[in-house]
Amino acid sequence: MVKRRKVGNPLALAVLxxxxxxxxxxxxxGRRLKESEQDRNIKYNRGSLYMVVKQLAKAGFIxxxxxxxxxxxxxxxxxxxxxxxxxxxxxxxSELVAQPRHEYPHFGVALSLMVVLSPDETVRxxxxxxxxxxxxxxxxxxxxxAATAQGVxxxxxxxxxxxxxxxxxxxxxxxxxxxxxxxxxxxRKWQEMLGS
Amino acid sequence: MVKRRKVGNPLALAVLxxxxxxxxxxxxxGRRLKESEQDRNIKYNRGSLYMVVKQLAKAGFIxxxxxxxxxxxxxxxxxxxxxxxxxxxxxxxSELVAQPRHEYPHFGVALSLMVVLSPDETVRxxxxxxxxxxxxxxxxxxxxxAATAQGVxxxxxxxxxxxxxxxxxxxxxxxxxxxxxxxxxxxRKWQEMLGS
DNA sequence: GGGGTCATGTAATAGGTTACATGATTCT
DNA sequence: AGAATCATGTAACCTATTACATGACCCC
Numbered sequence: 001m002v003k004r005r006k007v008g009n010p011l012a013l014a015v016l017x018x019x020x021x022x023x024x025x026x027x028x029x030g031r032r033l034k035e036s037e038q039d040r041n042i043k044y045n046r047g048s049l050y051m052v053v054k055q056l057a058k059a060g061f062i063x064x065x066x067x068x069x070x071x072x073x074x075x076x077x078x079x080x081x082x083x084x085x086x087x088x089x090x091x092x093x094s095e096l097v098a099q100p101r102h103e104y105p106h107f108g109v110a111l112s113l114m115v116v117l118s119p120d121e122t123v124r125x126x127x128x129x130x131x132x133x134x135x136x137x138x139x140x141x142x143x144x145x146a147a148t149a150q151g152v153x154x155x156x157x158x159x160x161x162x163x164x165x166x167x168x169x170x171x172x173x174x175x176x177x178x179x180x181x182x183x184x185x186x187x188r189k190w191q192e193m194l195g196s
Numbered sequence: 197m198v199k200r201r202k203v204g205n206p207l208a209l210a211v212l213x214x215x216x217x218x219x220x221x222x223x224x225x226g227r228r229l230k231e232s233e234q235d236r237n238i239k240y241n242r243g244s245l246y247m248v249v250k251q252l253a254k255a256g257f258i259x260x261x262x263x264x265x266x267x268x269x270x271x272x273x274x275x276x277x278x279x280x281x282x283x284x285x286x287x288x289x290s291e292l293v294a295q296p297r298h299e300y301p302h303f304g305v306a307l308s309l310m311v312v313l314s315p316d317e318t319v320r321x322x323x324x325x326x327x328x329x330x331x332x333x334x335x336x337x338x339x340x341x342a343a344t345a346q347g348v349x350x351x352x353x354x355x356x357x358x359x360x361x362x363x364x365x366x367x368x369x370x371x372x373x374x375x376x377x378x379x380x381x382x383x384r385k386w387q388e389m390l391g392s
Numbered sequence: 393g394g395g396g397t398c399a400t401g402t403a404a405t406a407g408g409t410t411a412c413a414t415g416a417t418t419c420t
Numbered sequence: 421a422g423a424a425t426c427a428t429g430t431a432a433c434c435t436a437t438t439a440c441a442t443g444a445c446c447c448c
Contacts, residue, residue, distance in 0.1 A: 009407080010305045017309045027428055041304040047409055050429070055407090076428070093313060096306035098321040100328050105299055105362070108237040109206045110292035111355040113213045117289060125294040132296050153385060154376075159307040162369055166301070169365030173358055180350075189349060205435080223400055243437055246401070251435090272400070 002099065005092060006059040010042045012052045013096075016061060016081060016089040023065050023080035026053050041159050053079065061085035107170065119187050126178050133171045140164045198295065201288060202255040206238045208248045209292075212257060212277060212285040219261050221272035222249050237355050249275060257281035303366065315383050322374050329367045336360045 018029055030049050033039055056062045057079065065080040081089075114122060141164060144157050154161075180186060214225055226245050229235055252258045253275065261276040277285075310318060340356050350357075376382060 010300070010302075013305065013309060017312050020312055025428090031427095038308050040298075041300060041308040043300055043408095045409065046429085047411090048407090051408065089312070093306060093309055094317075094321055096302060097310065097313070097318065098324045098328075100325060100332060100363075100366075101302040102236075103299075103301055103362075104206075104237060104239055105301075106206075106292060106297040108355050108358060109209065110289060111358055112234050112237040113209060113289055114293065114354070115351055116213050116216055116285070117293070121290075122293065125290055128294045129296060132294075136296060153389070155311055155382075155386075158310070158373065159304050162304060162307055162366075165365050165369045166299075166362055167296075169361050170296075170358075173361045177354065186351075190351075193349070221400090227399095239436095241437065242401085243439095244435085247436070 002101065003091075003095065005088075007052065007055045007061070009048065009052050009055075011044060011048055012056055012061075013089070013092055014038060014042050015049075015052060015056060016085055017093070019062060019079065019081040019085070020089065023078050025076035025078045026050055027076060029053075036156075056085070061088050115190075115193075119181055119190050123178055123181050126174055126181070130171065130174050130178065133167055133174065137164055137167050137171065140167070198297065199287075199291060201284075203248065203251045203257070205244065205248050205251075207240060207244055208252055208257075209285070209288055210234060210238050211245075211248060211252060212281055213289070215258060215275065215277040216282070216285065219274050219276035221274045222246055223272060225249075232352075252281070257284050311386075311389075315377050315386050319374055319377050322370055322377070326367065326370050326374065329363055329370065333360055333363050333367065336363070 014033060015029055018024065018032055024032075026049055030044070030046055033042070033044050033049075038044075053062070057064065061082060062079045062085050063082050065078045067077050117125070140160050144160050144164070147157055148154070210229060211225055214220065214228055220228075222245055226240070226242055229238070229240050229245075234240075249258070253260065257278060258275045258281050259278050261274045263273050313321070336356055336359055340353050340360070343353055344350070
């Protein structure tokens with residue numbers, strides 16, 4: 001049910017979204033992405049940005065509007081959103097909001113292969129993860145509080161709160177996991193498996 | 197602090213992990229990946245597999261052991277884990293367990309751009325996500341229960357439980373978000389923002 | 393014995409990241 | 421005036437995915 005997009009990179013969605021406001025040149029797009037810290041949710045690097053912009057132009061979602069050279073800096077090509085682009089933006093964003101997608105979190109990989117490590121080693125490693133997780137959660141909370149104090153509306157912080165919610169859940173999960181693996185039953189089972 | 201690996205694709209880690217058991221040819225690796233349903237946690241397709249195997253061989257983590265043709269099927273090249281490969285496996289897997297990595301979940305992208313949608317539309321979309329999430333959670337629970345009934349050890353189900361934990365947290369988050377956006381304050385603020 | 397599908401792999405293409413290049417401004 | 425850093429983009433290089441190819445086995 002997930003539509004195959006002509007341009008699939010999330011960075012492209014951000015480009016469309018920013019161009020709703022006004023036409024811009026790629027560098028400016030990049031600047032705003034970083035300034036608004038959206039690069040925390042969307043993988044950003046300049047190379048990909050220019051690539052994505054080219055793809056969007058080819059797909060007809062944005063169009064070259066003019067090429068200016070106001071100061072003596074390199075020429076900058078200003079792009080504007082097309083009607084198709086606007087449609088694509090709403091369609092894509094709606095899908096992303098409405099339909100959960102299968103994710104491949106790094107820790108999932110780790111968990112699925114964890115059996116190759118010994119139980120006590122695993123417990124040790126999970127311990128350091130646990131404290132790291134606590135640290136990240138704190139950091140996000142701090143970031144959100146600071147922004148709120150600055151008067152930033154909560155809509156602009158909602159993804160950070162989402163992140164915190166996920167990390168929180170993971171923290172609880174890891175804590176429980178550690179408990180379970182400390183139990184002698186687990187160790188015994190593990191040894192039996194190796195024996196067979 | 198996250199080490200830059202010679203081969204970074206998680207699929208490669210799975211290959212190393214399976215080769216700990218015994219030497220195998222790529223097709224067999226693929227078969228086991230699917231059979232053990234690890235392709236739910238690790239993106240798998242045959243093309244990538246052969247690529248990754250080549251990369252691992254070049255990096256010296258696995259070595260071509262023999263080329264057999266037992267039945268009249270195409271030749272199969274059997275690979276074995278090298279000492280360096282074993283080291284890399286433990287090192288990499290340990291890192292993955294101990295250190296949380298920054299993730300870019302699809303929904304995070306959606307949330308960070310959500311402002312471009314109208315509040316009531318957003319609430320509607322979030323509603324359908326909510327039910328979809330509930331469905332997925334059920335499906336996973338079912339899957340875990342069925343496997344447990346079959347006598348599968350819980351270590352082999354731990355990633356599914358992780359997945360469920362995350363989805364659960366997201367479910368709660370979305371439910372709260374819907375509540376918040378239904379509140380007239382939010383709508384007013386949103387309209388003010390557009391006005392400015 | 394002809395039609396599916398299993399087993400196995402390669403090649404073509406598209407997608408993304410890193411590295412490089414270059415003039416402008418700003419700082420000391 | 422030289423060093424650092426900003427602004428801007430292109431090109432080279434990897435990585436990953438899709439499409440193609442081909443013989444064997446299995447079913448009716």
